[in-house]
Amino acid sequence: DAGITQSPRHKVTETGTPVTLRCHQTENHRYMYWYRQDPGHGLRLIHYSYGVKDTDKGEVSDGYSVSRSKTEDFLLTLESATSSQTSVYFCAISESNVGGDEQFFGPGTRLTVL
């Protein structure tokens, strides 16, 4: 199994509070991604990173920011959480983003915003 961990695994928070989710990898992969998955929906890309300090937006980036100061860590921040951000968040990594390279996913973080 690829070495990817996510913390916390579960979090309950209140509307308006800041939340930071952490993704940590031990594979030294260049690319890291944050997705959210909602019931009946597939994975939707929030942000991704193609190197230290290099990030770009995905299809559902509003309300989220990311940072990558080290190869192994990719942080997702909700500056002011809203109930619509209640979801399961998955981090993924890949060696490259071309040639059909597979992504390796973490176990997920279940976030509930009350």
Place this chain on the structure above:
Amino acid sequence: DQQVKQNSPSLSVQEGRISILNCDYTNSMFDYFLWYKKYPAEGPTFLISISSIKDKNEDGRFTVFLNKSAKHLSLHIVPSQPGDSAVYFCAAISNAGKSTFGDGTTLTVKP
């Protein structure tokens, strides 16, 4: 507009029979297609992929077929086993390297 669609939310098959999961896409510029499998409370795991220049790729019990003219791909699992019960996601990769996922199909294999 959803670019990758899995029109069947669920599929139930008997153990030993064939499972066929379908995926349709709209963007003819997708380079690769991947299938992922997801068990409850776990992250998705890669299953099999196919390049847009191929029409078939096989790996053990799993075969993916690509019909570019119809913009359709399918995953065949033969024979199906109870351990195959999971949610299956189809993903399409653009030439810019971005992944677009379908909504998933829940497969139940009955013993």
